[in-house]
Amino acid sequence: MGVVLSANKHALLIVFPAQMSAEISIFWFRRDLRLNDNAGLYHALRSVKSVLPIFIFDENILSKLEDKHDRRVDFIHQNLTELKYELKKLGSDLLIFHGKPIDIYKKLVAEYAVKTVFTNHDYEPYAQSRDAEISNLFIEHGVELKTYKDQCIFEKEEVLKDDGKPYTVFTPYSRKWKAKLNAFYLKPYPTETYFDNFLKFEANHFPTLKELGFQKTDILVPSPEFKLDIIKNYHNTRDIPSLRGTSRLSVHLRFGTISIRKLAKMALETNEKFLNELIWRDFYMMILWHFPHVVGGAFRPAYDKIEWERNEQHFAAWCKGETGYPIVDAGMRELNETGFMHNRVRMVVASFLTKHLLLDWRWGEAYFSQKLLDFELSSNNGGWQWAAGSGCDAAPYFRVFNPYLQTEKFDPKLKYIQKWVPEFQELTYPRPIVDHKFARQRAIDRYQKALK
Numbered sequence: 367m368g369v370v371l372s373a374n375k376h377a378l379l380i381v382f383p384a385q386m387s388a389e390i391s392i393f394w395f396r397r398d399l400r401l402n403d404n405a406g407l408y409h410a411l412r413s414v415k416s417v418l419p420i421f422i423f424d425e426n427i428l429s430k431l432e433d434k435h436d437r438r439v440d441f442i443h444q445n446l447t448e449l450k451y452e453l454k455k456l457g458s459d460l461l462i463f464h465g466k467p468i469d470i471y472k473k474l475v476a477e478y479a480v481k482t483v484f485t486n487h488d489y490e491p492y493a494q495s496r497d498a499e500i501s502n503l504f505i506e507h508g509v510e511l512k513t514y515k516d517q518c519i520f521e522k523e524e525v526l527k528d529d530g531k532p533y534t535v536f537t538p539y540s541r542k543w544k545a546k547l548n549a550f551y552l553k554p555y556p557t558e559t560y561f562d563n564f565l566k567f568e569a570n571h572f573p574t575l576k577e578l579g580f581q582k583t584d585i586l587v588p589s590p591e592f593k594l595d596i597i598k599n600y601h602n603t604r605d606i607p608s609l610r611g612t613s614r615l616s617v618h619l620r621f622g623t624i625s626i627r628k629l630a631k632m633a634l635e636t637n638e639k640f641l642n643e644l645i646w647r648d649f650y651m652m653i654l655w656h657f658p659h660v661v662g663g664a665f666r667p668a669y670d671k672i673e674w675e676r677n678e679q680h681f682a683a684w685c686k687g688e689t690g691y692p693i694v695d696a697g698m699r700e701l702n703e704t705g706f707m708h709n710r711v712r713m714v715v716a717s718f719l720t721k722h723l724l725l726d727w728r729w730g731e732a733y734f735s736q737k738l739l740d741f742e743l744s745s746n747n748g749g750w751q752w753a754a755g756s757g758c759d760a761a762p763y764f765r766v767f768n769p770y771l772q773t774e775k776f777d778p779k780l781k782y783i784q785k786w787v788p789e790f791q792e793l794t795y796p797r798p799i800v801d802h803k804f805a806r807q808r809a810i811d812r813y814q815k816a817l818k
Contacts, residue, residue: 398622410484411560458564486516607708608781616740650748669756690798696786705739716753727754
């Protein structure tokens with residue numbers, strides 16, 4: 367039988383079998399675009415038969431993306447294509463909507479006998495308010511919402527100080543994190559055991575990027591599979607931006623195309639430095655959960671008293687990679703062209719914006735949120751506040767990265783700079799927009815004044 371279901375702008379013809387009149391459960395894919403080792407999906411398939419998998423292109427999120435060549439939307443679209451293909455091989459399909467989640471669920475619960483909606487936790491403020499609104503709708507219709515931990519190893523209150531308070535310093539948090547870790551937390555969820563419980567149906571429409579209001583980009587979805595030797599040697603190569611010495615898996619963690627449990631298990635067995643990076647990610651998620659004021663405000667409120675410059679020309683030069691500081695410009699150009707920036711260089715460019723240019727860290731945070739393929743609110747916010755000195759366990763305000771010394775240490779042969787700023791030794795290359803010695807002292811004086 368064919369049932370027409372309106373999904374905001376597009377009508378979908380969904381071919382359901384006769385049992386469609388019976389109760390169904392929904393699994394809502396969000397930041398977990400994979401079938402294997404998926405916590406919420408496992409619980410859905412294990413608990414009930416007739417699980418309908420759906421994904422929603424959230425209009426509330428997409429409408430705020432100014433760049434219609436957004437690589438992240440294209441990345442999601444390509445991964446949904448693969449997910450849909452995998453589900454079709456199982457005799458099922460992926461129902462994809464475009465609209466506001468609350469409106470879509472109003473139609474779903476009104477037209478079908480939805481018993482339970484399964485999904486995985488999302489810790490960001492918008493996600494919390496969205497899920498609360500949808501939960502209230504479900505209560506009205508007798509639908510149960512069940513959510514599970516999937517995108518981190520430890521969440522919320524799972525790693526706390528002995529007095530029950532959240533950690534605000536990374537090192538003791540990481541020690542407790544490692545002490546708590548055991549095989550249970552790394553055990554994969556065997557979703558494949560219950561694949562027969564996917565609802566058998568066909569969906570005839572998959573919104574194109576154009577229908578979503580976006581355009582095709584140059585992004586090619588990299589495989590989440592990775593070379594073990596990179597992780598094994600991570601501690602030696604992670605700070606050298608000219609090398610392929612990092613895993614480039616952050617985008618896969620961001621959208622859940624790889625399991626955090628699989629990655630943490632591998633890190634535990636091969637390289638502690640790499641494991642620490644995963645712990646930092648958990649740490650910043652925990653900070654966002656316990657201290658939501660960090661969204662838009664300093665973790666340490668005193669730092670909101672800093673008198674920032676408001677030099678739009680300096681900000682524009684930083685964004686374009688035209689500051690006259692080659693290591694800074696190389697990082698910004700890499701970001702603008704690829705959607706990626708090496709982590710060591712992220713610290714350099716963030717320090718430069720907040721200390722050399724004395725521009726509000728929120729300006730940089732917002733720019734990164736637009737450009738980074740692996741953008742994650744908690745880590746992006748944590749990183750920027752670390753650079754500005756305003757965050758938890760942050761660099762002290764008087765620590766001002768010297769771009770020249772950073773270059774000497776991490777790009778001594780200028781390979782990274784030559785790749786992204788080939789004209790850096792030519793007369794056409796701009797002079798430094800601010801003097802290092804002057805900028806360093808200005809930043810220290812301005813911070814001292816605010817923090818008296």
